[in-house]
Amino acid sequence: MSYNEEQMQEIFFQEMREVFEHIDSCILVLEKTPGDLEIIKNLFREVHTLKGSSGVFGLREIADLTHHAEDLLDRMREGKLDPTEEVFSALLRCFDRLKEMMSGAQKKQNLASFDNADIVRQLCDFKEITGEQLQQKVAAGEVAPTPSAENIKPGECPYHISITGADQFFLTGIDPITLVLNCRDISTGTFSLFTNISRIPLITELEAERCYFEFTFNFVSMAEFKTVQDIFEFAIGSSNVKIEMDGVSAVGAGKASEAKPAVVQAPAPAAAKAATPAAAAAAPKVGAAPAAAAAAKPGAVAPGKAEPAHGGGSDANDFVRLKKEKLDQLMNLVGELITVKNLFVHLSNKLEEVLPENEITKGFKEGTGHVTRLSARLQESVMNARMVPVGSVFTKYTRLVRDVAKKLNKKINFVIEGEDTELDKTVSEAISDPIMHLIRNSIDHGIETPEVRKERGKSETGTLLLKAGYEGNNVKLVVRDDGNGIDLDRVKNKAVTLGIITQEQADMLAKKDIIEFIFHSGFSTAAEITDVSGRGVGMDVVRNNIRKSSGSIFVDTNPGQGTEFKIILPLSLAVIEALLIGVDGETYALPQEVITETVRAEKKDVVNLNNQPSINLRGEVIPLLRLNEVVNLRPSILDDFIHAEKKRMSQAGEESEDAENNLQEQDDGLTNPVVIVQIDGLKVGILVDVLYWQEQIMIKPLGGFLANIPVFTGACIMGNGSVVLVLEPKELYYAACHDDAKAA
């Protein structure tokens, strides 16, 4: 296989993943609004793309199974099949299998080994509705079949025309039969007309010369928009006629002069703008371009709201599909540039020291300023390119909520807000699992069954909110339910049972301390282990993954009212502002975003609480972190403090007050800077030797044994070429606490 073919396949599999995502979204939206024809059409297009593309790439088994799903959708589109919950479940089951098969195909598995007989039988066994029932559905506007996408030939355009308010047709000499025949004449393929007869009253109430019919035409034609519009020229004057041609539309009501759009352009056939290799391979087809455009614009298009490929909106050609690695590479280069920029700044400062009034110094400084500004702009642009709307992650949870709720017999209204909030792609991927765990837990342990909710005076349907928004330079994600809330007594008792704390300790715990137990590995209060949750691993994974993304999680709960999980994440992980600190002759970088302030610790401010050195900061006691101990450096700086303190205290009793004053002066030399950081809502002081300066750094991943040390999040290259380790304050803090716990 040539390199290009491999590339094509790679793109194909990527595209198909997006198609599957969109298909799932469409089915779930459709399940809530079964009569939404736009969604059915979009779904049909996606499925058709899947079938066509799979066929082109020789995945016959996938194309065959997709064909059955497409057939079922076709029947639904034509109103011959009631869109019941069973139908949607069968469709979802089918697409789950197709996803498995696609994944198998990517791994070069033999697709014939998939036994799809049951799925096909289920898809085919749904009973069709016919005759009057169908007419009633048409009358209710629930169905309006469109020409089958695969029947459209190059050069043809699909037309959708609706006529309502045709009361004056008979009186003004407009014969609907003539309109129908004229449309049928210009049709070059599938033609269908549905006539709504539901407005026709009893014969005694009938005004015989008033037209009660409403019509919906769907057909394909080579004719230009204007030609079709001309057929309805007179009808437009006496009724509401809406003519749509693949994105172009003309609406007429009342007067003929109002009916014609100012400019009507006959667009090229839809297939001509297929954006991607797979879409192009599956062409010609209706709506290939909108589907492709939707896929190419991550998370930007909601199901059923695909922007037309013609006549305004974003064109499929506006999007370029890029491998994430290419963006990563670009980001790395920007990081290198920032390093070089830092070097220039460093050299510029040195030059200014050595040759303060020199012309070369001035020129170099000016040039460095330009490089600084340009690199900042470039960095911003690249970071923007990496940003994706969190909606692209959120949409997949709709399916999760549906399935889990169904399994547990719960009714849940899943609300998504702020799906346009953008987050770095890496961070966005990293939060996917944590959110999934939170949602599962909310449904399993939070939201009650309809019966229980009713007993408690709540609505039978619980609400689960997933919300995203910005908070300063961070993104805030909220998962909130209106269910049970966390049973704090139960959590406390479990912690005692597990031997984590004693009963006496438990009695003294504050609410936030009790909540903290839910994040312990293996901690679960669930009475039974289900395959949804209850194994006590979920919340542990949640916090670990969030911490890996330099995020924090906060929990608030009110018994009987519900629980809220708030996740705070940085917008991006790649380039950050950092404070450079020195400990034992080594320089480290500490992310600026967690730093609240820096202070100088004097020995009088250092206290020992429960074997934990702490600092008294304006009346607030903040635990002190011995950085050099955590990172396994030479004996603690704090020991110097403690040693000095002991020395001072022992001498205090023996020596005169003057001597003590002298010591005080000596001890002053031992005061060290403390960086106050806020971690998961808690303030911690990090004791360091030297505070250098603040600098923008590009974090590079660590290799070798250093990669396995969680307190280092990465490394960065400084302007002078030296390598500096970047500290992960949260891990630093928890590592320190863990060591303390072990020691205890």
Added chain:
Amino acid sequence: MSSLVAYANRTFTFTGKLTIYKVSELKNKIIEGYNSEATKSGDFFIDMSAVEAVDAAVLQLLVALKNTIKGSQGNLKIKSSAQTFDSLLDLFGIPADTFPKGK
């Protein structure tokens, strides 16, 4: 000139060209026939075999008749159809069982 519609034995028998120009007349005759029937419940029939043409206005009239009969727990069935009537139903996409066949 013979009447466009005759009523007997719960059957409306249509003849000739049934168009908008005759729709009011047809309506009155149909109501007259329907009202003459003491028992409104049960099925009524139409015989279209002698029909030369039907337009949309008359189709609408027949649907209105069907609605009326259905309101009395009956149905309007076709005893004998005409090609022109079947074609119109087909052209308008009205399901064939809107007027089921029956005797």
